[in-house]
Amino acid sequence: MLTSKKFNRFATIFLAILVCLTVFPILLIVMASITDENTLLREGYSLFPSKFSAGAYYYIIQQGAMIFRAYGVTIFTTLIGTVISLMLTTMLAYPMSRKSFKYSNALSFFVFFTMLFNGGIVPSYIIWTRLFHIKNTIFALILPNYLVSAVNVILVKNYYSNNVPDALIEAAQIDGAKEMQIFWKIMFPLAKPVVATIALFTGLSYWNDWTNGLYYIDDAKLYSVQLLLMKIMNNVDMLKSNISLGGAGEALAQVPGTSVRMAIAVIGVLPIMVIYPFIQKYLIKGVVVGAVKG
Amino acid sequence: MQTKVKEKKSTRQKTAPLFLIALPGIVYLLINNYLPMAGLFLAFKRYNFMKGIFSSDWCGFDNFKFLFTTKDAWIMTRNTILYNLAFIILGTAMSILIAILLCELGQKLRAKLFQSVLILPNMLSWVIVSFVVFAILNADSGFINNAILKPLGIEGVSWYTFTGAWPIILIITNLWKSAGYSSIVYMAGISGIDKSLYESAALDGATKLQQIKNITLPMLKPTVITMTIMSVGRMFYSDFGLFYQVPQNSGALFPVTQTIDTYVYRGLMENNNIGMSSAAGFYQSIIGFILVLAANAIVRKLDRDNAMF
Amino acid sequence: MKKTVVTLMAAGLLAGAIVAMPVYADDYDQVTFAYATMNNLPTEEGLSTVQEAVNEITREKIGVEVTLKPIGLADYTQSVTLSLQAGEKIDVLSSIYTFASDVSNGMLYDITDLIDEAAPETKELIGEDWLKTCMYEGSLYALPTYKPVASHGYFVCRQDILDELGIDVSTVKSAEDLTDIFAQVAEAHPEMTVLAPLSQGNLDEGSLWYGIDYLSDSREKAYGVLFDGDTTVKNLYESDYFMEQSKLVREWYEAGYIMKDAATTTSSVSELMTSGNYFGHFTENGLMPEDLAAILTSLEGGGNPITVIDLREPYISTSTINMVTWGIASNTKVPEAAMKFLNLTYTDPDVLNLIIFGLEGRDYVLDEDGCYGYPEGQDAATVPYTAALSNGIIGNAFIMHRSVGTSEEDNEALLEANKTATVSPALGFMFDSTDVSIQYTAVNNVASQYLPGLLCGSTDPETELPAFVDALNAAGLQDIIDAKQKQLDVWLAENK
Structure with missing residues (x-):
């Protein structure tokens, strides 16, 4: 017989093991980023390297004097993008979930279809740059790709259909509430757990995005953190594979290799590691509040 | 006559406001997703810069041929499908397990800590992941050969040529990177379950396992079905980074690492043939589309409420 | 579906309308x-x-x-x-x-x-x-x-180690001559790896191959080449020459001169050399040996002097x-x-x-x-x-x-x-290559599968090379060679 208490203990132990397995490679990355480049090559990756060096971080800061600005750009786009995305997503999902809505099925298909087919970067690029002129503006980091994701819409739609009884809406209608009011006053607040989830998903996709920047941003002032880091990394790769081109050999010898990549990973993820517990408090509250009490 | 008009009007009254609410999202999808689908034409064209997308010459299915006329067609299709199946099944099981256990710990500090750590790998790019895997597996200074096998007096394994190990390595790597992250969806699902169900079950003397089996899992079914149908749509796609960068492009491993995406990349690397790469994407999408329709039809038959459309 | 078609048409119209150019x-x-x-x-x-x-x-x-x-x-x-x-x-x-x-x-x-x-x-x-x-x-x-x-094929290596072992490089004229030196270095410095790969899966011993015209392909992947002044297109990988070269590299590999993971390493040559763990590497360069040696000493010597041995004349x-x-x-x-x-x-x-x-x-x-x-x-x-x-x-x-x-x-x-x-x-x-682009995608895949192993010595040419050649032929290499020969003949006739 498995009692609650035992199960709780089992959960703790099992997850603790899983966490250790998960965290080990991440620790390797962190240690590698502060290991001396030569030591890394000579002795391999280790949790306890014999010689430390901050060279990789120094290199990145020197390369991107604008790294702090880039953090600003990333934080701004992540916040604005996520908020707009939450609006659009829940607004699109709510009618889909209403059984009385004639086009709910058609709309589901319309949304789902976008998950399957995409026309590639060229037409998207033409539309966003020639019709909407977003090139080299902050909008380029917000508008393309991430505002409405089919997965998120469907998650919210399912949440509504499974968790919100029709009676609730009917009651509101009888009280004379307009659809818009029903959505804002009742449906949006009700979606808290799932909104928290998709906020996290969307926020992370904005945080991690560098493709929008790569295509639509030339102006270094609008580089996001990930784009900046990606550019540094891509350049190292490109130099490596074109060693016979121009001054590539010379350029390459000036960059520390492996440890820089590791430092790049740390710089990209670190702020999330720091901020996450705070966000989690608010975001996952919705999720965990309703959760099973042991 | 009169009543009919009235009826019509009342449906419109019901429909129009709802439609308006959905409108911003619809417009966005039209601009961001549907307009660019014009690019799918490229799959049937021989692209020429002077002529542009619309005036380039049609070439029928020529761009598709390279996907089928190769001996590797079978291997890459088989690998793509099998890995996706493994990811769907194991990934779902693992995510649900993590979600259940995390919810079990409730609001405790360690639950937060565990969750933060478990979603971390998802934030690393595949390039970085490939470096980590290399750090663990490489023959000369890798962690396994150097720190585990050597002290035991076992001779190091050349992991990057050891075909048999890679299906497992790839599956573990993928689980490591994504299971914690996908568990969030299931945590949200669990939180939506009415707590009184558990309370009354507990009163009836149901054990934890029975509660999970009889309450949690059935209540998660809709989410599982939705997530699975969505994954089925990506059945012919593979994560390029996982299959190209993580095995370090090692030739010896091709029989177990070659997927449609890596084949296309390696094939077109040297000449950027826009038509042929569009054709590959089109092929992957259309098969995904068919599979989704089929999966949806099956779900519809068995369990109407959970069908997607 | 209807909706989609309509949208696609709209997209066409819109994109057609986008032609405005900035006016100056x-x-x-x-x-x-x-x-x-x-x-x-x-x-x-x-x-x-x-x-x-x-x-x-x-x-x-x-x-x-x-x-x-x-x-x-x-x-x-x-x-x-x-x-x-x-x-x-x-x-x-x-x-x-x-x-x-x-x-x-x-x-x-x-x-x-x-x-x-x-x-x-x-x-x-x-x-x-x-x-x-x-x-x-x-x-x-x-x-x-x-x-x-006018690039030469060079072997770049540590001058200090040559001096220490009293090795005279003036008699070294080919890759074969290097074997002896490698043996001496390996014996005196068991902690070192003799050969560093130039990049992932590429020792670049190909930079020593003389007189091959790769006919619009690269040295790393060549489908149909001309040997030394001849105008018949041949499969490089089926040649005795390539077999010999592969066997030599294999010999080096088996003797432990090449890093085991050369085919998959993630480190660049300058990283490896700077670490001081490696003796040398091959490279192709247009500079004079002395100039290159001076530059490389500062770039990848890691405090040690670097010398450059000229092993191949330029061929354009x-x-x-x-x-x-x-x-x-x-x-x-x-x-x-x-x-x-x-x-x-x-x-x-x-x-x-x-x-x-x-x-x-x-x-x-x-x-x-x-x-x-x-x-x-x-x-x-x-x-x-x-x-x-x-x-x-x-x-x-x-x-x-x-x-x-x-x-x-x-x-x-x-x-x-x-x-x-x-x-x-x-x-x-x-x-x-337009007419054989399908064959190209297939042979590119075959080459990425077999070549790194052969070029880094980690696979045995006696068994793998024939398998590679078979796989290339099955992937349509002959079509490429035929197409090259045909275009080349036309070109030769026009340019006589």
């Missing part, structure tokens, strides 16, 4: 010059001042105003392609390894007549022989960069010359102005040096020998503008400021070497 009010033709840089992108201020300085010259000389568009080398090809597809203004662009596909995709403007009108000096400078490498079906589409191309074929070319976008509105500007990048040191080094005094200084350096307290990463590492990928490398330690005589020697090097009988021939 002034009298000068506007030319946008997109070039790859390996340095950091310049600051806005740094770029605009350099651009203005270039324009002061171009307005007067050719009545043209230029917009400089530096793009990081890693993004260059993709970025330019995307811009051209979207109809953005780029007039002058370079093809970096992509000349053949750029021509067949219709990306480049036919400059056969334009060069006579707008760039006769450059035409004379580069010469007919070199220009032939940028011709396709009788028309000229680009200009090759003008730079030292089409792809040696058209590796990086400059052309005009096929949709340009100002072909003539673009050509005139391109002409300046080959003939006007002031224009070229502005683009490469920026403003004298602010971005760079010249020493008494006329070599460039950075101003006091500054370096490449801190000056407002520099593209110094793009030397050799823009215009004419011989009229640029020289780097420290080189002399005018070196330049002349290199220029001379360009002219005297042995050339392939197919110099100027370019293979159009």
